[in-house]
Amino acid sequence: MISNQWYAVMSSHDVKKGKVTGARRFGENLVFFRTEAGGLGCVSSRCAHRGASLAKGCVKNGNIRCPFHGIEYDVTGKCVHVPSDGRASTADLSRFNLRHYAVREIGDIIFAWYGDAEPVGEPDYFDIITDPSYTYDHTEDTWGVDYSRVIENQLDVSHLPFIHRTTIGRGNKTLCNGPKVVWLDDNTLQTSANNAVDTGQTPLAGKDSIIKDTNLNFKFPNMWLNHVSDRIQILAFFIPVDDEHSIIALRFYNKITGKKSIDKCIAWLGSRANRVVEKQDKRIVETQLPKKSGLMIGEKLVKADKPIIEYRSKRDKLQKLKEE
Ligand code: FES
Ligand SMILES: [Fe+2]
Incomplete structure (x- = not known):
């Protein structure tokens, strides 16, 4: 925490x-x-x-x-x-x-x-949650790992062609350009998968890679937004239950037709698709050890893990603030 x-x-x-x-x-x-x-x-x-x-x-x-x-x-x-x-x-x-x-x-x-008895400041959140033009559907699932592992899974671009080869990772794009990571503000990082089929080329460095229109955003301590397009966005928050359990709450937001009743049906269908993808992740992430992430846990990271490294570094910094 x-x-x-x-x-x-x-x-x-x-x-x-x-x-x-x-x-x-x-x-x-x-x-x-x-x-x-x-x-x-x-x-x-x-x-x-x-x-x-x-x-x-x-x-x-x-x-x-x-x-x-x-x-x-x-x-x-x-x-x-x-x-x-x-x-x-x-x-x-x-x-x-x-x-x-x-x-x-x-x-x-x-x-x-x-934290301390009296709160300092107010929650940071993505504006979409208060935007009345969007309609959402909400689903939840409990995972047997610390919430930090679930967050990292949502920042992981190299798992897509493996875990999700039948869904959002189709196309055998195993080579990861970048990924580029930018900090939108002190509390919010943005990245995007820029994967490609491996034809023997060298992956682009982070600085030469791009942030696509479909991008991932994360706000500390536990909220994430997949900006799929201006009309479809998937929000998640990763609820800390205890050191070995968390709940992933997923909200499919859309304003595809602008008609609430139709957008509600679309959101419901979007949630079903979210669940399929989420179960693909859960099956593997629940096997990760240790169950809680950290800066020095003996993993051998690769260039594609840049967003995860940024997450861990900032998290470590914030945790040390409290210890000082
Ligand atoms: S009032 Fe007695 S246990 Fe709560
Ligand atoms: Fe995934």
Whole structure:
């Protein structure tokens, strides 16, 4: 994990009004809950009293109530009521307070702050998530590796003709020109596959290669955008579950016809195609060892791994910031 970052961790649709959703994130069991008024809370799921899971609890008057003895916590994890002490009690309840994660919701995505108590800045995201002209369909799948491995898979251009030889990697383009990597800003890298059939030529160096109209973009800490064309874009966020598990959330966005109902059908079909490609990746990436990526993990990288090297270097820098 990189500390002091806003991570995209869940689709807003997964937390309904007045309901509780239990989910493992950042190696911890958490509950997300939405008040009747629409406010969102994210707290540790373990009740401070005797350890029951709040995931089985309910929302009452803007608070989450433990199913065991009815203790209530607000959206910041502050204990607000211990039923057995009675309503008239004026006891200090702060010893029951739960760890809580600050949250934001943007473009139907829940972001949670992982790091020091108070968030610094706001989530960084691709504008498409708030662009009303696009329609999307959302799918998710759990992978048995750390989220960093899933991210790197989406920045890997040399696997295309092998893992995806029947889908997006057709054509036996095994030779990788570049890839060129540019930093659009301090937090966002861009690259593109510029592969070719190997006829004995020497691959172009990164500086001589190009970024194509179909390109890949990544924002730290965990959001990726495949700009297929101006009308079709595939967004992914890589949800950290724990050191050996992650969830890939994929959204197929399009504005092909501009008619919402038709674009919705296209997005649904796009999601089916995404799933086929994603399963091809998952089958192999889940075999990678170690399950978590890092700068010095004994891999022998090749020129085509440039985007992965850039990702690892920046990630390492950000991780060290916290240690300083
Ligand atoms: S364990 Fe939650 S109220 Fe007792
Ligand atoms: Fe892939």
